[in-house]
Amino acid sequence: MRRLTISFDNGPTPGDTEKVLDALASRDVLASFFVVGDEMAKPGARETLERVHAAGHWLCNHTLTHGAPLGRDEDAARVAREIGMAQDLLGPLSHPDRFFRPNGEGHFGKHLLSAAAVAYLAAGGYTVVTWNNVPGDWIEPRDAWPDRALATMENQAWSLLVIHDFLVGPMADTLTRFIDTARARGFEIVQDFPPSCTPMVRGTCGAHIVDVAMIEAAP
Numbered sequence: 001m002r003r004l005t006i007s008f009d010n011g012p013t014p015g016d017t018e019k020v021l022d023a024l025a026s027r028d029v030l031a032s033f034f035v036v037g038d039e040m041a042k043p044g045a046r047e048t049l050e051r052v053h054a055a056g057h058w059l060c061n062h063t064l065t066h067g068a069p070l071g072r073d074e075d076a077a078r079v080a081r082e083i084g085m086a087q088d089l090l091g092p093l094s095h096p097d098r099f100f101r102p103n104g105e106g107h108f109g110k111h112l113l114s115a116a117a118v119a120y121l122a123a124g125g126y127t128v129v130t131w132n133n134v135p136g137d138w139i140e141p142r143d144a145w146p147d148r149a150l151a152t153m154e155n156q157a158w159s160l161l162v163i164h165d166f167l168v169g170p171m172a173d174t175l176t177r178f179i180d181t182a183r184a185r186g187f188e189i190v191q192d193f194p195p196s197c198t199p200m201v202r203g204t205c206g207a208h209i210v211d212v213a214m215i216e217a218a219p
């Protein structure tokens, strides 16, 4: 059976994230939330994170500031700040596999993670999680992303979708309709990540996926 994994980036967004949680609960779907450190520090965000965690969703690291992609500079201090400080903010709410998703666009490669970042993640035992279905939930009209997501899914054995709490929350009925349609078309919705989207697992790189030159360049 073809699979679908749903993930939410750039939260938490108190209010909107709760609407997403309600929609997921109404369909018995477990998902992952890749949260940003700066957002975790905002008023009310801690309570939202607690609720995400209590519902059984996975909380994952999506950098401290969501600034320039970590592949764009070799500043080791910035790597530790962006990854490590966000992980510290998550603390015990983090999934034990320390899922980390770099910010940036396109397929996995050097533009997303510098050699310094790869070395830092390996030393810290992180699992790097990418994506293979980004339907553009920011594109107007905002309720059109499910059609693009489903079109991509049709060509994949296991789709890892990226959407955003602050965009989907205000129109959560779009999310429930999407889930219903995916299931009606025969997709099984799972919480795990497809192996093709985890180039590093608990600190170990899959040589079949990661650009080997990048790993060799790591200090």
Ligand SMILES: [Zn+2]
Pocket (backbone or CB within 6 Å): 009, 010, 062, 066, 103, 104
């Ligand atoms: Zn992001």
